[in-house]
Amino acid sequence: MNTRTETLDLLRESPFFEGMEREHLEHFARHAWTQTFESGENVIRQGDPATAFYVLARGKIELSFAKAGVELAAPDEETGPEMEGHTLPHIVGHRGYPVGWASLVEPHRYRATAVARERTEMLVLKRDLFEAYAKERPDFGLAFMRRVLWLIGNHLRMTRTRLVAARYGNVPQTVRALLDQNAATLSVASPLHKIPHYLENRLTLDDAHRTLELLKASGDEVERELAAQISDLLDEVWREVRIFRQLQEIYDLVAGAPPTMSPEELLRRSCEKFAELFEGTEYIIRGEENLPDEPGHIFVMNHLSNHLDNLLPNDFILTLDTHFVSSMILLKKYGEAPVRVVRKSDPGEYGHQKFYDRLGYIYVYSGYVDPTDDPRVSPEQRRRLFVDTAEEDLKNGRNIVICPEGTSTETENSPLPFKTGAFHLASNIRPEPLVVPIAVANFDKKLTRTTTVAVVHEPIRLSEHLGENVDSRALREFVNDHVYGRFQGYVREAVRLAAGQTGGPSGSRVSR
């Protein structure tokens, strides 16, 4: 913002300054200046002396409160904002949003921390400016302080509403509560009353979003303020909707790909799309220094069940943990998406089959096999096919991802006992591939409410433990006692990492 006119425009757009006479705004515009904050930089810090009042000109800030005595996390810490002693942060991006009202009220200590979430410009107005002007123009001072009360009252109402949201988690009800609390000033004909109804159904969430955007731009004073507050409250909902849409797009990309597109190309594209999705979430990756330099190895990981919110309209759920490992770790390291071993779809799982058929994955069979659908009906034939296909991929320098539990479960119960197929495969192929353990946590939770974790551990060369000619019984004992036992510890460690505790391999990659 370069000119006084632009500053004046910003003040006029700000709901806090709305209704103030032009001469007062011009006075402030003359004395204000713009400060730029880079992503991750504190605008204000809770507990610090509150010497200035800010107005958001451009960018986004994240507001959060920390309990007294709790140290605020540095912006680059991996713990994420929802650590112990912090309220749920909320992100604000609407121009004109006032920050640092504590500068106008005793004891003049900032009540919250505001961190820039991208390059952000704030208009700065020093506290002394208001004090001096109120003394010079008492009529203004009185009106101004009524406005401050209005602002703190809004914060109070919003905080209470967030309390209800946190306690009851029912977004439409929370929005209703917010509207009820403003019943004295909100017109009964306001489109805002439709919002709770729109929020009841995922199909009308877009209508809620559009209505709120419209009212933020062109509603009356009460509507604009409430629409902005509700939008902030729904920030998490919009993030969930975005994730769901991305999952739909990935499914459509794969299931609707032209027949001429190779599985490798399709796999790569879908992994790139998954990487885009995961980049918008909170995650921690550790131990990437344990990845072998060259591809052609077997990556074994615990498998987590899927959150039902990710269920697509055709009842298919895209697994998130394996796609995370494929897209965020292996694709990034080796420049090629790995082949996954997946169970053959059950009859009726059209979405499952349509998706995986296109990606050239290796099937393993569990339970029902339709003899008319697949001629390789004997278990030995199917096992042979699995080994041959996997061997060919490994020899061609492709990585394979296998979840040796053969099923999935919640983080808290993971890992379940391992089957030995992946390890048999490794022991039967020469040159011998390494078995690389990757422990994952929290992919069974809502991505908007958790920090997911993947930790790569030191690879296992089976021949170093079991010799060249591996006996089935010795292998089984090795997997059950050695590998599985360690893996239980790996998953617990991943859970601790997500909770903000340290440990495990070094070399973190953390989302911002």
Place this chain on the structure above:
Amino acid sequence: MNQDHGGRSDATPRLSTGVTAEELAGLRFFEDLPGWALERLAGSATKGRFEQGAIVVRQNDEARAVYFLLSGAAQDLVYFEGVGDLLMGVQREPGSLVAGWSAFKPPYRYTSSTKCEEASELIRLPRETFEGIFEEDPYLGYQILKKVASAVDDRLEGAVTFLWETPHMPEKA
């Protein structure tokens, strides 16, 4: 002392009496106020004792007065549709503003209910007396409203503390 909700009150204060300027000056909120303003306020103030459980003001009623706690404890309750009255904080500090900050800003409606957690003594000051003082000395009005803002700020801090102590929703939310 009349309660703001008239006939819908749950309890009536006993021993409604007048208040002196000296009494007001002894409360932190009124420190530094000039004598004439204290006299004016004391002239319209009433003091009353509320029984345990008595409702002092009700959410959404017209905010016609401001209440200060002399002794006892006052709960701040906010009604949410489908949930009921939620306790947002309890004020025990003598001299604190426990109800009526909404009397200073449109639409002049109480944003929460105030209920006595135990037998309490309160001072009631009508809105119009404050407004008369503001009109006469706007800068004094500015300073008084700064004190009101500070009281609301305390209340906000109380709400934030409650927010910390509230467990986050489980996954299914």
